[in-house]
Amino acid sequence: MKITAIEAIPFRIPYVKPLKFASGEVHVADHVLVRVRTDDGIVGVAEAPPRPFTYGETQRGIIAVIETIFAPQVVGLSLTDREQLAALLGRTVGNPTAKAAIDMAVGDALGRTLGLTVTELLGGYTDRMRVSHMLGFDQPQAMVDEAERMRDVHGITTFKVKVGRRPASLDVAVVRALREGLGPDVVLYVDGNRGWTASESARAMRQMADLDLAFAEELSPADDVLGRRWLVQQLDVPFIADESATTPAEVTREVLGGSATAISIKTARTGFTGSQRVLHLAEGLGLEVVMGNQIDGQLGSICTVAFGAAHQRSSVHAGELSNFLDMSDDLLTEPLRIENGELALRPGAGLGIEIDDDKLRHYRTDS
Structure with missing residues (x-):
């Protein structure tokens, strides 16, 4: 070996x-x-x-x-x-x-x-994950159309909506259109990629207070320490730290500093070993966990499923696993398929895939 x-x-x-x-x-x-x-x-x-x-x-x-x-x-x-x-x-x-x-x-x-499968090596909790699809910037109707297509074709009912544009009213209109177009049973949450200030974020979240959002992620920069702490204290939904909390030390800093109340784990940046360290810390701190997407291809996505499905806490929420659908091709001999809103592990040792x-x-x- x-x-x-x-x-x-x-x-x-x-x-x-x-x-x-x-x-x-x-x-x-x-x-x-x-x-x-x-x-x-x-x-x-x-x-x-x-x-x-x-x-x-x-x-x-x-x-x-x-x-x-x-x-x-x-x-x-x-x-x-x-x-x-x-x-x-x-x-x-x-x-x-x-x-x-x-x-x-x-x-x-x-x-x-x-x-053995990677999931068996890591924990073996389940063999699949529910899928969340990321919606990038576009006009409101175009984003609603994409979400409806993902729901109709793949059964996806959880959507992460990219926000952070100025004026913030552009994104508020998009999220409202998605809620009105998709109905109350679809899970929606927003990700700002640090695009807004703390005050812009607070104003936008107030304007979306009636839309039943599940999470807010990285709305404002983490290095605006006091502003982000002020923002998180006002929110009534979990605030996900993503790129600001990639190691156990960063997670500890953001959470104990009052700048985050949930964590995104991305195997593309912390592998299996580092991701387990972050996950176990999140368990100890009582944090909710979302499996994130680094705009991975199919190989990266199956790595995320292998890790997320291995543990109970990382499989509670839908994982961001579908953006390979926007690629024109991929490297696997057998393409991944999202069915009934889920992505299942492949049978076979390791990741169960071949190039x-x-x-x-x-x-x-x-x-």
Whole structure:
């Protein structure tokens, strides 16, 4: 079970419909496929999605740090040396998705080696998750139409609505149109990606007080310490910390400082090992947890399901698992399918998926 090599392969797949939000927009999936090879001939895989406007990583940067720093440190470790792996990767500042992809590829390889699913290795609570779909910036009717299509075709009844535009009335109108168009049984929550100030956020939330929102996420910047604490104290819905709380230390800081009352966990930035640490802290603090989406492809999405389904607390709420539907293609031999509003785990060891070599040859950008 010794790691013999780590590969970082860039690929590029266009989106049919770009996702637009307060901190940027995504038109193309310029991601990195990470492969971990072992002396037993096992290959584990994961996906690293660069988000330079959130974490400062780029596709080329992910490849460089894996090839020049992480791979030389990790080769020779056993797949079971998870704590040593985390310690070695943790010596380098930043680079969260590069670290997470290596951790998850190791988890996939370990599951394949032992003949167990990743979910069984992590906890084995259930075998599926309900799905939440993210709705990016658009005109109100266009967003209602997209949500109705997701409900009618895939059975999705939970929607995360991107907000944070100025004037805030643009987004208030969208959320109101969604509630009126979709009815009272659909779950709606909003994510500002730090686009509003604390006072703009408070005003917008008052204007949406009658719309029965489930959560509010990252409406204002976390480094506006007093403003965000003031904002959270006024809200009657849980306030999710996402990009402001990616480590146990950051979660502790935001929660004890009064700047958050719930947490988003994204395996794309904390892998399986780091995500478990954040989850267990959330359990100890009594925080609600939502499994978030880093605008992942299908490989990244199945990693999220594998982790979220493994634990009771992370499977309570619908996970953000559907934005791969906006990609024009993907790398898996058998595409993921969302049915009746759920995404189920694949049977088979590890993550239960395989990479289509022909598609990888077509979309990779290093050859």
